[in-house]
Amino acid sequence: MKNSTHYRLRALACALLASAAMLGACDDDDPNDDPDPGKKPPVTLTDQIQYDGGDLVGIKSAIYVAEEDGSHTFYLSPTEGLINAEQMKQADDYLRVMVESPKGTVNTASDPFEIEYKDISVKKTTMNDVASVELSADLVTETRLNLYTYVELKSGKTLIARYQNTCTEERDVELTNQYEIDNRIAAVGSVVEWRNVREGNRRFCLYEQEGLTAPEEGAAGVEILLAKELFGTAEIDLATADPAKVQIRCGEFATGAGTTGTLTAKYLKDKFGSIEGLVVALDASKDGKRLRAAYEGTFAGGYAATNTIKVTEPAAGGEAAAAAEAPIAALFSQEPQVGSYVFALGDAETAAAPADLAKGHWAAYVRVLKAKFDDVIDVAAQTSDYWFRLYDHKTYQTYYGEDAGLTGTIETHPNPAGGKEIYLRVSLTLKNGIGVEAEYYGVPTAATADAMDEETLKPVKPFEPYIKFLDKDNKDMLYWPVTAMEVRHDPAYRDSYTGDLLSGYCFYFRNAFTESIDADNTTPMFFLPDSYLDHEGEIDLPAEGTNCKWNLRFQYMYLSSYNGYGYSDKDKYCMRCPEKAAVTVKQENKERIFKFSMVDWGVFSTWNPDPTGTGNTLIIEFRGKATKYSGSKPNDLADDFYE
Secondary structure, X not given: OHHHHHHHHHHHHHHHHHHHHHHHHHHHOOHHHOOOOOOOOOOOOOOEEEEOOOOEEEOOEEEEEEOOOOOEEEEEEOOOOOOOHHHHHHHOOOEEEEEOOOEEEOOOOOOOEEEEEOOEXXXXXXXXXXXEEEEEEEEEEOOEEEEEEEEEEOOOOEEEEEEEEEOEEOOOOOOOOEEEEOOEEEEOOEEEEEEEOOOOEEEEEEEOOOOOOOXXXXXXXXXXXXXXXXXXXXXXXXXXXXXXXXXXXEOOEEOOOOOEEEEEEEEEEOOOOOEEEEEEEXXXXXXXXXXXXXXXXXXXXXXOOOOEEEEEOEOHHHOEOOOOOEEOOOOEXXXXXXXXXXXXXXXXXXXXXXHHHHHOOEEEEEEEEHHHOOEEXXXXXXXXXXXXXXXXXXXOEEEEOXXXXXXXXXXXXXXXXXXXXXEEEEEEEOOOOOEEEEEEEEOOXXXXXXXXXXXXXXXOOOOOOEEEEEOOOOOEEEEEEEEEEEEEXXXXXXXXXXXXEEEEEEEEEEEOOOOOOOOOOOOOEEEEEHHHOOOOOOEEHHHHHHHOOOEEEOOOOOOOOOOOEEOOEHHHOEOOOOOEEEXXXXXXXXXXXXXXXXXXXXXXXXXXXXXXXXXXXXXXXXXXXXXEOOOOOOOOOOHHXXX
């Protein structure tokens, strides 16, 4: 009973003392000193913020950032849907609270802390303007926060906040066919994969602009340069990757030493292995900047190519002669392709059809087995997988790739995104040392199988009228180009050897040594009777006998007879016809065709039955328009003969 009375008296005394203290305090305060005499009593907050006694502001977003040292920074905002600190900063309406350890009441006198909201900023080291501060932050679970703070400044301004609800650790905005740089998110409008076979890399471009189908310098977006062998591999660690094999840039952001993060680039394929799309996932940081990208979808594809051809010929001493790259006007492709892909290309300045490749110096014919298309062929090891021809249209030579000693590669690919373009690269050295480098990417020009036939494409030397001597072993002795075939018709031509008076045509073959058209020591003249002009087929002169009283006048040291040659007639003691002699004289369209050939060997004497002569062969051939006779002898041909 004594103890009970004691506790009651003690409690009453304490109550009286407390009342006296409160009355004394009230008496000491001057109402005029109260910064806000009409301030409302404290209000009850539920997930809300009150600033300086104003309206209650509901908290719609709450996140935290956990630092490595264990401290936590909480962001509470009236803006809904914010999921990271950068978004909070962009909204610029948040309450920020930092505590050393989110485990309940914070000793604001000794524990590090920070409170920021609008113009109120309180931390342990800046308490001069603070009249009172209370703070409690308890992260009950990884997603539940109990937070209370009360701040009163000496100016009378107050901040009250209470939150007991969900709070998640900050996370990145999930990107869907977008990229983010400097907290700016942009939609990806075009994606391009561009392969460079020569440099062994692939360039991936994620552009904001729609409709781009090839790399576009200056276009906004992300560009990734990736070594060929890294494409399609597992996630690439940018901190350890070779900077020469992985290069990323976006505006002023560029990877290099000190880059961290990851990159994945691969194809999206169906169950049959066909490419359906491209997948790119990127998260890279360097020098305080961060670049992210996520894409999964269709893309445009292609190849970097020079679209040129270069042929290097070996020079004297075995060194390669200088060669210039020439543009490839077109890549011709045989359509339809049957079992093989057949291509033709060259250095002609213009080419609308495969035959036009003959206008240039070099052209190439490439055939690749269908099973080896979209691959690299080692020509030395895979001799049955290809055909190759190199055509020299200046020397009219054809070089065959199947000849032993060919080395190098032939590489072909379709457009990786499924377009009609084709990539072709030829890097070969022929056994004679000629080097061929050609690269092309584009839509081939379709051509028929006949137009693409390798025999059709082979160089054919244009016909050049000529006078030629061969020895008895058929080796060249003399070659004179013929510049003109002058023709006259003489109704009273007299054979100076036989005395015959004949009507016929005289053909003169002007050449570089002609001084006078009638000088038969430098200019051959062939006479043919009227009835044999435009004769069907070749005329066998020995077989015609005296029916064809032909005559050749040409005095030259490679011939045995200085009296000329012609038909033989034993009755007239006229023996001038070689054992082998033939002539063709006809007109095709507006072109005159003349060809005479004989072997200087025969019975040229009535007194000697044995054949004599040099055994040399004379050939005179001409195609083209006849030229009007320029000499002084009779000519009754009308001008239209020469048209």
